[in-house]
Amino acid sequence: MSARLQILQPGPQTTVQDLGRHGFQAYGVPVCGALDGTALRLANALVGNEAAQAGLEIRLAGPAFEVIGGPARLALAGALASIEVTLGDEMRRYSAWRAIDVPEGARVRVGALVGSGCAVLAFAGGVDVPPVLGSRATDLKGRFGGHEGRALAAGDRLPLGMGESQGPCLELPSPPRASGEVTLRAVPGPQTDAFTDEALNAFFATTYRISHEADRMGMRLEGPPLAFRSGADIVSDGIATGAIQVPGSGLPILLLVDHQTIGGYAKIATVISADLPLAGGLTPGTIIRFQAVTVAEGEEARRARQAEIARLIASLAPVREGPRIDEAALHQANLISGVVTALESS
Amino acid sequence: MRVAAAEAGMVGGEAMTAKRIDARARFLPVGDTAFAVEFGDRIDPAINALVHRTAALLAETRPEGMVETVPSFRSLLVHYDPLRTSAKALQELIGALELEDEASRAPARIWRIPVLYGGGAGPDLAEVAAATGLGEAEVIALHAGALYRIYVQGFLPGFAYLGDLPEALDLPRRTSPRVRVPPGSVAIAQRMSGIYPVESPGGWHLIGHTPLRFFDPVQSPPTLFAPGDGVRFVPVGEDAHATIAEAVAQGRYSVAREEGPA
Known part of the structure; x- marks a missing residue:
């Protein structure tokens, strides 16, 4: 019998996702899947x-669960976080970007995410x-896939598949780090002709702020409204993930993995x-700001x-022993700042 | 099955001959994993037929690197894998394909959808009657009297845009959309009718309810309707509605349909 997860606390929004x-x-069935496909890989x-x-897929902060029915090997990627593994009286802290062997009966708690709003917790054998x-991705709106x-x-209770947990745990020696400034490259279109020239220029020249209306379907952006040549409404057409649609308010919405398959607002550009x-x-x-690129540049x-992903995967190496903590993660996470001092002095 | 002459429209009334797709459509950039093949800018059965024919042609051709296509009213979104092909290569290939000249075909099959109109099942029927200046019975007769074509499925899994709604029933969407529309609600807005397959927010006018199910993710394909199918709404009373609902719940209801011309 392979291992299962008994969920103790789910976290703000934890869903089963694949590609x-x-x-x-x-x-009319949306694609869904992990917001950060690189993290899943x-x-x-x-x-x-x-x-x-x-x-x-974890949003903002992780779940707590008990591993039952067998041991499990897991790894967190996409963000930094403290991962506590408790068995009996002993608690060990681990960092993201490495595999961790969790014995049967141990409790795992994934803390607040740092550096990104989403991360992926993978298990040997998969969920x-x-x-x-054809997919295990959760469709929250359609209410199917994933776990119920x-x-x-x-x-x-979530069943885990049979995984290959032989051999040493691997780690990623130099994980990708989030940079301060966020520039998203985007291909203009398909409805550039719905906007004035000024609006097209402004879209790529100005900055936007991610609003609080943000979920897996999309994120509303705050900034100067964009002007239309011919109105926001179009005869509905197909939508790709990354499309930036602009409703009548003139404020763009960046559409993410749970987006509708078709929609009736003009789309000014598509994030590559x-x-x-x-x-x-x-x-x-x-x-954030947007930078215009051509289709060919996007493909390149x-x-x-x-x-880059292949290079990172090729660089995976056995973990150097002992629980290690990513200091950057802990410095930024106020909740566990007391722990940092203790470990830094050791 | 005979079909109204209006069903056999053609683009701009012009006779068409076999033509390359790039002579009939324009390609629009949609990032680095998709592009649109756009045949027009309006809702028109002949334009929509070109979209679906192109989708069918590509399903047969299966160009290397193509992932899937999404037909909508007047354009086809082609999703591709940029690690296996490029927009340029795919557009050259698709652009050179030819679409045979044909008038838009009558639906091959026409689904008969039982509907309980008005009351709690169709809470907006009275409002629609008032707004259109018709009696409730006239609204029902007009809605149930038309033969609809499935233009597009989308917005929600299994939501089909059915057109064209008779002009006399043409109304804008509700000014304040409902937060929750129950599944099975039969609705109208502008020149379209639709059936909500799952619970969802919605701004269309709810005039009736059908006990049928239109989306089942366990089935493949997961929806009852296919592109080009026809739909007719059949008014039923409360008792029949309840009986059908029970049969659907027990999995022993098969949806009635008329076979169209081959």
């Missing part, structure tokens, strides 16, 4: 999984919920796929991103 449900958008690589296996339409089509709740993992982790209050950026 998404493709092939059914013609029926790297977390899976850390625990020895295939790239597309399902893990838990073994039944696939729906919803975010996790206390008391849930290489930058979508970054976009997915943005939190309210963050200042995606190839470069893929090569």
